[in-house]
Amino acid sequence: MILVTGDTGSGKSAVAEALFDGIKTEKYYLATMERSDELSEKRIEKHRRMREGKGFTTIEFTCDITRSLPLIGEGSALLLECATNLLSNLMFSGDERPGAQEAADKALEQILALREKTGLYVVVTNETGSWQGDYSGETREFIRAQEILNEALKKTAEKVITT
DSSP: OEEEEESTTSSHHHHHHHTTTTOOSOEEEEEOOOOOSHHHHHHHHHHHHHHTTTTEEEEEOSSOGGGGGGGSOTTEEEEEEOHHHHHHHHHHSSSOOOOHHHHHHHHHHHHHHHHTTEEEEEEEEEOSTTOOSOOOHHHHHHHHHHHHHHHHHHHHOSEEEEO
């Protein structure tokens, strides 16, 4: 598992996709962004254009990414874009509002479940260092969850690339 991490807009996605150049096995792109507004639609379209012609089969699951397991070939290459969106979806979709530790644990469990089936596995995540501000409530809890998840991902990844 390779973790690609960095600030928003740092080029993480392009770096992650470049790791798949020349890969001859099946390549999957697991997209986790929820379509919630015009901004999310634009980001989804941008990422579709970025991976156009690169041989990825796109799978979209926003909360329970383990549902993608039957769709992913054994020993294939998988790009998870991204852990931050998954975490956000787990924390804020639906009626339940899990705490930081619970949400991070759930996201990590799902991410690691996919690792067992793939050959090359690249996970993209956002760093929280540039998220400056006087946040309170749910936002602060989300930042805490992201930090917990990132630390766990860094410990389990074979390689970490920071953009």
